[in-house]
Amino acid sequence: MTDNPFVETTERSELRAAVAGLAAKYGQDYFRECAREGRKTDELWREAGQLGFIGVNLPEQYGGGGAGMYELAIVMEEIAAAGTGLLMLVVSPAICGNIIARFGTEEQKQKWLPGLAEGTLTMAFGITEPDAGSNSHQITTTARRDGSDWILNGQKVFISGVDQADAVLIVGRTEDAKTGKLKPALFILPTDAPGFTYTLIEMELQNPEKQFQLFLDDVRLPADALVGSEDAALSQLFAGLNPERIMAAASAVGMGRFALDKAVAYISDRTVWKAPIATHQAISHPLAQGKIELEMAKLMMQKAATLYDAGDDWGAAEPANMAKYAAAEACVKIVDQAVHSLGGNGLTSEYGLAPMLSLARIARIAPVSREMILNFVAQTSLGLPKSY
Incomplete structure (x- = not known):
């Protein structure tokens, strides 16, 4: 360890070197070949998961590295520096993994975090909507109670990697029956859920990871799909x-x-x-x-x-x-x-x-x-x- 905050610790330097070595093994040619052939960067993703890079920020008790965002940023930077930037690193372990680790139930953590850490499961993040854009307060995807279940309806746009994800962390809004006010809430939606469909958005980008528009048509989710509190989302x-x-x-x-x-x-x-x-x-x-x-x-x-x-x-x-x-x-x-x-x-x-x-x-x-x-x-x- 070092007392100088401007010099990376031995552990972080070793992580940086290890990730750089893995990324160099694949390189930009591999990344571009995957994009041209319509393949995913599965080999790189799988090996990064096996080496502990993908889940380096997630808690150790759930299969992660027990480090933090500083270390995951090292992973992202070094992979991108080799011409093999993996967009799903931003989404799956950083956004979804952090939210579930901090606010999920014990059951949700046990179900999702080990796979997210290993890279054997991936999760997309659905927030952006056609008419809301950056204004998350204007999200119109709604979730209403039906007994103990939730029923979701709405659309999302420019959602990355849905075709390679096992689930999408959806940002919706619940309707309070007493006040009529809409409150944002987060739901884990499996990509094979009935009523959930998505279409590819054609982009002028040479990238294996694609963008999609999502459609939620009376998607029924169990009560435990809600992450955290519906009032504090x-x-x-x-x-x-x-x-x-x-x-x-x-x-x-x-x-x-x-x-x-x-x-x-x-x-x-x-x-x-x-x-x-x-x-x-x-x-x-x-x-x-x-x-x-x-x-x-x-x-x-x-x-x-x-x-x-x-x-x-x-x-x-x-x-x-x-x-x-x-x-x-x-x-x-x-x-x-x-x-x-x-x-x-x-x-x-x-x-x-x-x-x-x-x-x-x-x-x-x-x-x-x-x-x-x-x-x-x-x-x-x-x-x-x-x-x-």
């Missing part, structure tokens, strides 16, 4: 959204590192007028700037993870959102500059940078747009009037 929901932002930042940092490494290797080797083009400041300075911005985003991500792991949900919210914003902006700029640094080669299949132009853009849009993060910072950090 808003706080429970945000306990899952902080990890989501941390993992989105880790993914963007990893993608940025991948593109930066590609660019540095190329400009160091590419010679024009008897000198490597890296000697030209017009080429080197934008990449140096990208490196600085990426490292600053990473520090904020680590701050957010440290606060979250200490149990400070509110304290983690500001750095988690800031980290996601900063990492996304740095990643997009680095990918664009990397492509430009390679010239025509930046758009070839050989160098693998062109597909990242669209993948990196996701970081600015999802899971929350940069504009909504700016709204959050303006309102909560600066104390400015709410603008929406």
Whole structure:
């Protein structure tokens, strides 16, 4: 162990090296081949689970590693840095796993957490709706009581990995019979439940993990499908959204590192007028700037993870959102500059940078747009009037 908070512990350094070794074994070629052939990255996911990487943040008594979001962010960053970013890492162990571990019943923990930790079970997360977008207060998916059961109706959109998930953690709203007020609630919905269907959303992305629209038509769930309290789900929901932002930042940092490494290797080797083009400041300075911005985003991500792991949900919210914003902006700029640094080669299949132009853009849009993060910072950090 070290007393210097800016130097990773031996355990974290060893985890980082081990994950990097696994990711390098597969690499971007494997990831792109899976995307082209319509296959899932099952081999990588399975091996990551067997090595304990997927569930590193989940409690040991349920098969996890007993660590935290700092360690899971290391896993995400290193896998993304090898060109094999796994979107379901953001969803299954980070959002769903954390929520169930903190708010689930003992039966729910026993049923789901060991599989989520091993990677033998995966869970998608259903919050976004066609007419609600980022405004979770306007969710219209409803859950009503029918005896001891729940009946769910509604739609979700841009839900990742449903075709490879065993269940979806659905964000709905219960209707209080006395007041008529709608209250958000979380339900575990098995993907084979009657009345639940989903359709593929065609995307211009080279990614094995797909996006779907969900339809819930009188889906009947037992009473124990409800996670936590139906009256306290808003706080429970945000306990899952902080990890989501941390993992989105880790993914963007990893993608940025991948593109930066590609660019540095190329400009160091590419010679024009008897000198490597890296000697030209017009080429080197934008990449140096990208490196600085990426490292600053990473520090904020680590701050957010440290606060979250200490149990400070509110304290983690500001750095988690800031980290996601900063990492996304740095990643997009680095990918664009990397492509430009390679010239025509930046758009070839050989160098693998062109597909990242669209993948990196996701970081600015999802899971929350940069504009909504700016709204959050303006309102909560600066104390400015709410603008929406």
